[in-house]
Each structure stands twice: as structure tokens, then as C-alpha cells.
Amino acid sequence: MQFIINLKRITMARISNHLVIMAGGVGSRFWPMSTTEKPKQFIDVLGIGKSLLQLTVERFKGIVPVENVWVVTNQKYADTVSQQLPDMPRDHILCEPCRRNTAPCIAYVSWRIKSKDPKANIVVSPSDHVVLNTQEFQRVIKECLTFTSDTDAIVTLGMKPTRPETGYGYIQADLSSNSLRNREIFRVDSFREKPDLQTAKQYISQKSYFWNAGIFIWNVSTIVNAFRIYQPQLAKIFESMMPIYGTDKEQAEVNRLFPECENISVDYAIMEKAEEIFVCPADFGWSDLGTWGSLQQQSKRDLYGNACIGPDITLYESHNCIIHATQEKKVVIQGLDGYIVAENDGTLLICKLSEEQRIKQFSEQDK
DSSP states (O other), X not given: OHHHHHHXXXXXXXXXXXXXXXXXXXXXXXXXXXXXXXXXXXXXXXXXXXOHHHHHHHHTTXXXXXXXXXXXXXXXXXXXXXXXXXXXXXXXXXXXXXXXXXXXXXXXHHXXXXXXXXXXXXXXXXXXXXXXXXXXXXXXXXXXXHHHTTSSOEEEEEEOOXXXXXXXXXXXXEEEEEOSSOTTOEEEEEEEOOOOHHHHXXXXXXXXXXXXXXXXXXXXXXXXXXXXXXXXXXXXXXXXXXXXTTSTTHHHHHHHXXXXXXXXXXXXXXXXXXXXXXXXXEOSOEEOOOSXXXXXXXXXXXXXXXXXXXXXXXXXXXXXXXXXXOSSOOEEEESOBSEEEEEXXXXXXXXXXXXXXXXXXXXXXXX
């Protein structure tokens, strides 16, 4: 009898779990593969036949049912999302008429979920990250969902740093004060902006600093109340739409009101102001794949540091390169050191890894 009761609780908890994926980015840092028409979250960056968006949803299998997956994206990507996630309800693709950063995005989807499931327990995740150890990822997410399911706590994941990274924000945890309900979860001391190299080295010399992965876990009531307290103007906008969520009037009203929202991140809007903020330090092989260099580091490399993604690539006398050529062409490279070589739809990029910040210029010239 007790087993049946526990099983019922687990099943009910899973039904109330929701996944929100933020997929509105328009960056083209992986040009020529990614463009403003098809950003990196919708492409097969890893060369395994699945986009980063599809891999994100796949990671939550067994934790969140597909009918509870939500994607917030730009209107022009709605059809792409639907094609890549055919099992997800079409009306769970929420379309932003313009970019307003993560706080309005999260506020919109939070009220939308609340209108359907007032007891929802929510994970918010970017659409373009990579996780190598899915089993450990799922364990951590389950622990955090249990923690937030019946409290007013907000939890963010902190990645254990492996290098003095200047491209990530950091979370400083109070490791002397773990939660009584879960010894893996600690109070947040502070959030830190992306540091310079010297500051990053100081951070990783201490055990209390973690990379901010931008993954959040909370109960829907918790986040809605937080917006009401710390961002009343945003709360007023999305609260006013409660009677029309899920109707054919929703999109038109979003199109009218969304441009009025302040352009602000959820970190500034909520995380740095709220009191019940916790961090769960984690280590499951995470990367936000923000650069070709990060893709090289996350990919399997040969003895000479080369990462090759494609069916037929041969390298001679080459070192520390990232080669991406998946369109079934034979590629032979000799004598390169520290280069990006990427081909897509008739466009070939050859660029020094140390100069990859200039890729944006190349992509803009290609328009």
C-alpha cells in the first residue's frame, strides 16, 4: 500500500513538472553553420543528427512529460521549433514579437503556465547548451525540483569551474550554510558579472565560486510572486492577460503589450533582489557552446588537439584545429595550427581560432 502511495506521489509530481526552453537567440557565432535565419539552437552543431534544441528536450525525458514542454522563441522561428519538436503541443510555442531579454520572456511563460497549472514546478533552461553526463544532470534536476516543489525558494545551478573563464558570470555560494532540506543546496552570497582574467583566477582559487549556467528551478507561484514584488510593471502586463491565455486572442495581445516591457535580464530583475535564492553546485560536463573554441574543447580530439565533426575528414601535420564539415564531402587539410575550418551550403570559413571574434563581421558581409 505504501509503495502505491509513493508511486502515485512520484507520478503526480512528474505531471506538475514543466520545462521552459528559451530559444529566441539570433546569434551567428557558428557562422557559416548558424545564421540569423537559423541560429545555433536549431542546427546540428555536434554532428550527431540532432539540434541543440532537440538535445535539450531529450535531457529531460522521464522528468518532464512532453505535453509540459514550453518553448519561448521569436515569431520567425515558430515553424522551425514545431518541425524539430513535433510531439510538443503547438500552442506551447510562445512567440515574442520582439527581443526584450530574459525577464519578460520568463514572466510571459510563467503566467501562461499558471493559467493552466497553478501548482506547476518549473525548470527554465537555455536551448543551446551541451551536457555530457545526462544521468548526473537528471539527478541534480530531480533534487532541485523536489526542493522547490513545496517552498518559496528559487534555485539556480552553479557549474564547478574548470578554468578561469571570462565568458561566464559567476555565483558566489555561502558554503557554510547549506539547506537543512538538501545538503547539496546552499544560499547564494552574490552574483558576479563576467570578470577579467585576473579576477577569474581569483574566483577559481576559492571553492565558493561557480559558473552561472542560466538554469533556474522554481514553483510557478514563487516566480510569479517575485515578479509582483520586484517587477510590478512586468507583473501587471502579464497578469492582465490571464483571461485570454490559451485563446485565439493571446498572440495579438502579446504583440501589443510585449514591446512595452523593459529590456532586462531575469538576473537583474529577480535573482539579485530576491531573498530566498539558492544555488546547487553541479558537475555534469556543461558548456554553453558560445564559441568555436568551446565546441573544440567539448568535442572528441585526436592526439594533436584536433576536433573533427563530419563523415570524411583527414588531417596531416595539423594541431589544435576545429573542423566542421558534415555535408558528405571529403576534406583533407595539411599544415594548420589553431584554425577553424567550417563549411555549410557552399560557404567555407577558414579562420584562426584566436581571431574568431571577427566571425560576426564575416557573417554580416555575407548578408
